[in-house]
Amino acid sequence: MDSLLGWLDDRFDGLSRRSHRDTPIAVFLIAPAVTILGVFGVLPLILSVYLSLYAGRGINMHFIGLGNYTRALTSEAFWNSFAVTLYYVVGTVPVSLAISFVVAGGLYRVIRGRGLLRTVYFLPYVTSVVAAATVWRVLLDPRVGIANATLSALGWIGDAPPQWLLEPRGVLHLLSGGWIPSGVGPSLALVCVMVFDIWHTSGFMIVILLAGLSAIPRELEESALIDGAGWYKRNRHIVLPLLSPSLFFLLIVGVIRAFQAFNSFYALTGTGRGPLDTTQNMTVLIFTNLYQYQRVGFGAAVATLLALAIVTLTLVQWRFVGRRVHYE
Amino acid sequence: MRRAEAVLRMVLLVAGAVATTFPFLWMLGTSLKTLMEATTPSLRVFPETPQWHNYVDTLQAAPFGTYFFNTFLVAFIVTGSVTVTSLMAGYAFARLRFPGRTVLFSIILATMMIPFEVTLIPNFVLITRLGWTDTYAALIIPWCANAFSIFLMRQAFRGLPVDFYDAATIDGCGHLRFLAWIAGPLVKPMVVTVALFAFLGSYNSLVWPLVATSTPEMRVVQVGLTMFSGAEGVQFNLLMCAAAIVIAPTVALYFAAQRYFLESALGAGIKG
Amino acid sequence: MNGRTFPLFQRCLLVLIATASLIGLVGCGPSGYQPIDESKVLFWDRQTTETADLLRDIIAEFNAQHPGLPVEAQYSGGYSDIFRKVSSSIQARRLPAMAVAYESMTIEYAQAGAIVELDPFVADPEIGLDADDLADFFPVVLDTNRYVDAGDKMLSFPFCKSVLMMYYNRTVLGEAGLDAPPATWDEFLAQCRAVKAATGKTPAAVDVDASTVDGMIYSMGGDVVRDGKTLFDTPESLAVFALYETLAKEKLCYQIPPGSYDDRDAFAQDEIAFFFRSSSHRTYVADAMGLTDRWGMARIPQADPAQPRTVLYGPNVCIFRTNPEQERRAWEFVKHFTSPEVNVRWALNSGYLPIRRSAARDPRIQEFWAEWPDNRASYDCLEFARSEPNIAGWQEVRDLIETAVTGVLTGERTAEAAVQELKTKADAVISGYLP
Incomplete structure (x- = not known):
């Protein structure tokens, strides 16, 4: 093995010396990844953009230029899905980050049983979304689910048990007793999907943050404790700045993931669209159009718009949040 | 207090x-x-x-043996391949100077921005053209590299002090040997992380295996699970058995391997 | 970046674009379909458990009796999975010989030019069906496989047929002092109120389903589509949505999660009095409750019981363009499957209805009915059952119907508003609105 690598190195070295660059060895190193990503990632991407300029049901396609884009940007379905996507991103990423930050902080200070607790918190992340969602569907089933069984045992259910994943009315509407109009904010069904996602991904964030915390010198915190700094002060001035690279990483990755979320929607609601389309995020809209209605061009156009939204948001975060990240 | x-x-x-x-x-x-x-x-x-016989009934209702064999075979090969391809590419993007580096890396990152659902049909058409439908190749090859893993490996290599490289080059150590014997082991926490993601991603994928394969001999466990929930005679208890059976291997594997990726300060290499 | 950046980058891009356009060209060219497997006649199906075993047995017998390319059934997921798989396969130009499909799916495949017309096979003197054979089928099961959008050609053949039925729980009705199921929708509403008043139970569980809504509109004496326009704003259709509205307002029904069978479970445990499902659910209810007089099946309530109507449910099988040998073989199997003998066996064991009139004379069927008279009721419905529209875009209209019902059931829309919105959107879809 070593001699093979050495022999290859010598060959590449010979090639490099002539060109005064690392190009030959770099081509060798990136070739497998670039080939696969080019063929199965970039190619479909180009094809998708190309198809977004056509109308038709996947056959007899004809060119219509930007027609699909104008249709998307003027359609109720698109803006509805955009709102659902935004609710979802805002409702999951910061919440799971906050929960993970608090839990990781707690776990870090626990000496005995930390390993076990950490394992338990990480557990949902290793289970398949399809299997876990299957379980959650039963948990939230209005009739046999433990959610309503618990509420009714507590005597909190009148003659209208919560419908969870079937409820299109806004959660703010329900909580405010009807004072806030139903269409404002996410539906209860969407909130259920959010809670599922928070449950499923927080373990991952906790482990990353815990690892980040382990890198913080203990003395720093102890001296702060001696100074009499409270929980908030310690976190705000010591822990948060030192964890900021990890938090920033989780934010970027979490936002991209949340924008593209599909499996949990599909597995929890059956179609992804949910009651009155209130869980139809952009990916579900794309999926429905591509595979349910055979509107290939329209679906592809929404996909391009989604990708643009993700790129824009990632760059914005990089600029405005990234600046505030504290690197040692 | x-x-x-x-x-x-x-x-x-x-x-x-x-x-x-x-x-x-x-x-x-x-x-x-x-x-x-x-x-x-x-x-x-x-x-x-x-x-307890619910589990026996469930296991008899579908050929889980075949499903698990396929799933594990695919997941292990994908995990190994992703680890190798992202180690190589990550190193190149982090440490080598070559023309088009920034552009290529940006294109690779761009593939992260488009949801998988969009690439489904083009990829299916492609594997059909290649004659790969209903083969392990279809289940494995498209997933042997991914942008996120390359990104993570690149970040990890960039986190290593530059002195290492200079010292090694002076000693006459080529890039490949340096990568294999010095830099690779140094980023082991990230390698484990990447492998974990790759394994979970492969094990848990459903839509692609469903579309890319047809015969029962090529089915994977997640597809097996749909047979319990899609049918008209859905039975909650057996459905939960099937879910438990599907979840069990990843949980077991996680318990077995957790010390590697949790103890090795998983997040240490993850920095913006 | 410097001057040398471009060549490499450009080269990569060129290769990508070239390959992309190659795939695009190949992918969008006309016809030229091939079979996935030359040596087998593949049948993509969704049956699991016992019915899958029965289907396999029937196929094995067919293969033994009719030498030639073997037929092979492959489980391919649920209907939406099969639709996705076939759509992808159409793009890739490699198809199975046949697949189970609803009418709304078949017409989509047909528009991609992937479907074999069955009329020539039916008329074939050697392997076709003669006039007696054709007359033996209930007209509705064949008519639903003729597609207006394809010039009234027959593009699929009946496979698993059933009708919409009302399941009623005698125990719960008895608690309210009722001894017979309702014959009209007015009676149905009155019985629901009586059950609620007497027992406090929610009388009906609703599975939001487009076919059920179509069936209810039929039973009100209405229709769904005429001359390329939907009829959702007609009084008959409005009556259905108004009924849902009343049921929801008075808390006489609740909605079950899509894809679940909570209605069946609640029914088996005497929590509800009614649910509406396809007649094929009888086997599952019987499994849970036994063949007792605790429950029964009846045709759905009507506006006018003298002129009853209900909806015909269930998937058909369509044959794809592969090669003449496979297509012919697939037809032979379809013909075998719908022959009187096999059809009766399938009906007895799968829960679907026999689709031929001669089945009523079969001693096994008569024995079955003697044992369980309710099944006669669903068979009798075939005389007046009507199929659903099989026009292009109906797949999407189905979703719109279900959204409209959900809106009414959750109180987010009035029946009037839901019907108007549904009409507008559905008309736009079927008039060829194709972004």
């Missing part, structure tokens, strides 16, 4: 942990109920008399 705080903290953490595991307990409990118990609203998580 500090003792009270510690107790409170522990109580809250344990409460959170119980809440986190509750769906699993419920799944196990329901999987051991009779159909009647499973479809009756109740607060009971575990039944009085566990119906």
Whole structure:
């Protein structure tokens, strides 16, 4: 093995010396990844953009230029899905980050049983979304689910048990007793999907943050404790700045993931669209159009718009949040 | 005062942990109920008399042996391949100077921005043209590299001090040997992380295997799971058995391997 | 970046674009379909458990009795999975010989030019069906496979047929002092109120389903589509949505999660009095409750019981363009499957209805009915059952119908508003609105 690598190195070295660059060895190193990503990632991407300029049901396609884009940007379905996507991103990423930050902080200070607790918190992340969602569907089933069984045992259910994943009315509407109009904010069904996602991904964030915390010198915190700094002060001035690279990483990755979320929607609601389309995020809209209605061009156009939204948001975060990240 | 705080903290953490595991307990409990118990609203998580034969029934209802063989074969090859391709590409993008580096890396990152659902049909057409439908190649090759893993490896290599490279070059050590014997081991935490993601991604994928394969001999476990929920005769208890059977291997693997990726300061290499 | 950046980058891009356009060209060219497997006649199906075993047995017998290319059934997921798989396969130009499909799916495949017309096979003197054979089928099961959008050609053949039925729980009705199921929708509403008043139970569980809504509109004496326009704003259709509205307002029904069978479970445990499902659910209810007089099946309530109507449910099988040998073989199997003998066996064991009139004379069927008279009721419905529209875009209209019902059931829309919105959107879809 070593001699093979050495022999290859010598060959590449010979090639490099002539060109005064690392190009030959770099081509060798990136070739497998670039080939696969080019063929199965970039190619479909180009094809998708190309198809977004056509109308038709996947056959007899004809060119219509930007027609699909104008249709998307003027359609109720698109803006509805955009709102659902935004609710979802805002409702999951910061919440799971906050929960993970608090839990990781707690776990870090626990000496005995930390390993076990950490394992338990990480557990949902290793289970398949399809299997876990299957379980959650039963948990939230209005009739046999433990959610309503618990509420009714507590005597909190009148003659209208919560419908969870079937409820299109806004959660703010329900909580405010009807004072806030139903269409404002996410539906209860969407909130259920959010809670599922928070449950499923927080373990991952906790482990990353815990690892980040382990890198913080203990003395720093102890001296702060001696100074009499409270929980908030310690976190705000010591822990948060030192964890900021990890938090920033989780934010970027979490936002991209949340924008593209599909499996949990599909597995929890059956179609992804949910009651009155209130869980139809952009990916579900794309999926429905591509595979349910055979509107290939329209679906592809929404996909391009989604990708643009993700790129824009990632760059914005990089600029405005990234600046505030504290690197040692 | 500090003792009270510690107790409170522990109580809250344990409460959170119980809440986190509750769906699993419920799944196990329901999987051991009779159909009647499973479809009756109740607060009971575990039944009085566990119906262990539910698991036997479930395992007999579908060829889980074949499913698991396929799933593991695919998942292990994908994991190995992703690890190797991203180590190589990550190193090149982090440490080598070559024309088009920035552009290529940006294109690779761009593939992260487009959801998988969009690439499904083009990829299916492609594997059909290649004659790969219903083969392991279709299940494996498209997933042997991914942008996120390359990104993570690149970040890890960039985190290593530059001196290492200079020292090694002076010693006459080429890039490949340096990568294999020095830099690679140094980024082991990230390698484990990347491998974990790759494994989970492959094990848990559903839509692609469903589209890319047709014969029962090529089916994977996640597809097997749909046979329990899609049918008209869906039975909650057997469905929960199937879910438990599908979840079990990843959980077991996680328990077996956790010390590697948790103890090795998983997040250490992840920095913006 | 410097001057040398471009060549490499450009080269990569060129290769990508070239390959992309190659795939695009190949992918969008006309016809030229091939079979996935030359040596087998593949049948993509969704049956699991016992019915899958029965289907396999029937196929094995067919293969033994009719030498030639073997037929092979492959489980391919649920209907939406099969639709996705076939759509992808159409793009890739490699198809199975046949697949189970609803009418709304078949017409989509047909528009991609992937479907074999069955009329020539039916008329074939050697392997076709004669006039007696054709007359033996209930007209509705064949008519639903003729597609207006394809010039009234027959593009699929009946496979698993059933009708919409009302399941009623005698125990719960008895608690309210009722001894017979309702014959009209007015009676149905009155019985629901009586059950609610007497027992406090929610009388009906609703599975939001477009076919059920179509069936209810038929039973009100209405129709769904005429001359390329939907009829959702007609009084008959409005009556259905108004009924849902009343049921929801008075808390006489609740909605079950899509894809679940909570209605069946609640029914088996005497929690509800009614649910509406396809007649094929009888086997599952019987499994849970036994063949007792605790429950029964009846045709759905009507506006006018003298002129009853209900909806015909269930998937058909369509044959794809592969090669003449496979297509012919697939037809032979379809013909075998719908022959009187096999059809009766399938009906007895799968829960679907026999689709031939001669089945009523079969001693096994008569024995079955003697044992369980309710099944006669669903068979009798075939005389007046009507199929659903099989026009292009109906797949999407189905979703719109279900959204409209959900809106009414959750109180987010009035029946009037839901019907108007549904009409506008559905008309736009079927008039060829194709972004």
